[in-house]
Amino acid sequence: MDPMRWFFILITAAILHACSSKPVIPAADRSITPLKAASSQPSDSSNLLQWGGVIIETRNLRETTEIQILAYPLDEDGHPDTDANTIGRFIAQQPGYLETVEYAVGRLVTATGKLSEVRQGQVADSPYPFPILDCDEITLWPEHKSRPKPRIRFGFGASSGGGGFGSIGISF
Template sequence: MVAVQNMSDTTEVQILGYPLDSSQRPLPNSPAGGRFIAIMKGYVEPLNYPAGALVTLTGHVEGVRVGSVGDASYAFPLVRVDAAHVWTAAELRSDKPHF
């Protein structure tokens, strides 16, 4: 996760996307697939989604928003989130699927 921004009735979380393993865990040592903005219903506590945390989401793409990463222009896909799971260190080490 890169950043969390609470809006009036949704929360937008900027995510750096990674490939997933067979248990749907992100593989942060693999090349990133780019950034996107995850749109979640209601208020999301930023401390539950800290920068650098790994998350797996399900949802659907509903558009693109042009923004920037540093000084570079960037087109962020917008993903409406149906479900989200923030991975703990123990889950990332485990061989059992969790999501």
């Protein structure tokens, strides 16, 4: 095969790889929401559940990291739909250390794991039951930075200019 063909294939592959910014999310049960789990802990806690939302707080403990998440429904790609109504709060628990700068307040995550317990906690001054999800995987979604939109303007004009001279202008 000639070198130009290999070059074209490599460039095409690199461009396609650069354009794919969606993480791959494993399949899991999304039918049980954090609110349902908190009100009546399912008897079968061996099912993989998948919840996602916005990070409220990240805490590194001695052996695990706990991420408190305000949950939203997930779309078909597993991305939290923050335009929908919230479906509760939960704590994603991951063994080891997760960098709190990366898992910062306001970032979007999708967590996959098994429900281990429902722990009583506080939201402001109110008691709140937090379902605890022992995570096999936590997907941190890329931050979307707003880019300025290109501004393209077209204009046409004509004028007489007084003393018999006319002008036409074109601008872009």
